Amino acid sequence: MTALAALLKRCTVIYAPAGNAGEYSELATNPYTGCGHECLYCYVPLAMHMKRDAFNAGAFKRRDFLARLQDDAERFRAAGVTAQIFLTFSSDPYHLDDTQATRWALEILRDHGLGFCTLTKGGLRALADIDLFRPEHDAFACTLTSLSDTFSRKWERRAALPAERIAALRAFHSRGIFTWVSLEPTLDVESSLAIIEATHPFVDLYKVGRANYLQEITRTTDWAAYTQRVIAKLQRLGKAHYIKRDLQTYLPTGYHNPLRVQQHHGPRAAA
Numbered sequence: 001m002t003a004l005a006a007l008l009k010r011c012t013v014i015y016a017p018a019g020n021a022g023e024y025s026e027l028a029t030n031p032y033t034g035c036g037h038e039c040l041y042c043y044v045p046l047a048m049h050m051k052r053d054a055f056n057a058g059a060f061k062r063r064d065f066l067a068r069l070q071d072d073a074e075r076f077r078a079a080g081v082t083a084q085i086f087l088t089f090s091s092d093p094y095h096l097d098d099t100q101a102t103r104w105a106l107e108i109l110r111d112h113g114l115g116f117c118t119l120t121k122g123g124l125r126a127l128a129d130i131d132l133f134r135p136e137h138d139a140f141a142c143t144l145t146s147l148s149d150t151f152s153r154k155w156e157r158r159a160a161l162p163a164e165r166i167a168a169l170r171a172f173h174s175r176g177i178f179t180w181v182s183l184e185p186t187l188d189v190e191s192s193l194a195i196i197e198a199t200h201p202f203v204d205l206y207k208v209g210r211a212n213y214l215q216e217i218t219r220t221t222d223w224a225a226y227t228q229r230v231i232a233k234l235q236r237l238g239k240a241h242y243i244k245r246d247l248q249t250y251l252p253t254g255y256h257n258p259l260r261v262q263q264h265h266g267p268r269a270a271a
């Protein structure tokens with residue numbers, strides 16, 4: 001067992017996500033259950049065995065979450081581990097309800113020498129915590145599926161509109177924070193390609209996936225052609241990217257596609 005695995009065995013709210021989520025981050029924590037953004041493609045109710053209506057009713061802080069995070073962060077500090085922790089796979093850190101627990105969680109991580117990364121569709125709501133983000137430790141990320149308000153209102157009914165999410169990315173980039181965009185799910189090929197064109201000046205990294213739980217899109221999309229086009233565009237623009245496992249079968253043999261890269265602007269860790 002590795003030292004990290006041994007450490008995680010003693011933790012209760014910091015964990016190593018598996019499968020699809022594990023491609024996003026080595027370590028994560030989930031302050032909330034539920035999310036009011038009502039994304040039609042959201043996999044979380046399925047994964048958590050929750051009724052979709054109950055999940056959509058809003059976000060609630062998990063019981064004792066902050067005290068347990070404090071204990072886990074202390075274990076990390078005692079072990080001298082300074083990793084970046086992802087928020088969150090069970091909700092959105094900047095959902096529509098009270099997100100004070102997000103701020104407290106980021107403060108706990110910071111105060112114990114840990115980095116953090118938030119992935120959100122909350123748009124400018126994230127600016128409430130921008131003062132906590134540090135260029136040399138932290139990252140800010142948004143999921144984008146389209147540049148169209150109409151499209152977004154259909155698929156992500158109560159999330160911030162695309163222009164607002166993009167404004168948040170610009171704001172974090174302007175503060176020197178590492179930014180990345182999740183192009184997962186890809187609901188429309190042309191939209192994902194247009195997002196790259198529109199955001200590449202202020203986005204450091206793209207993570208590209210497909211649509212997994214939406215049979216109509218999965219059946220009708222030429223994923224091989226999409227993969228070729230997306231890597232051609234990202235290469236032309238000189239942008240770092242990770243193509244998720246579901247699309248890796250369409251990559252050229254030997255394609256450089258690192259699972260983990262440094263997601264902050266601090267000094268490079270020794271190889």
Ligand code: SF4
Nearest residue numbers: 035037038039042091
């Ligand atoms: S923002 Fe994320 S957690 Fe919330 S409904 Fe959408 S996909 Fe689910």
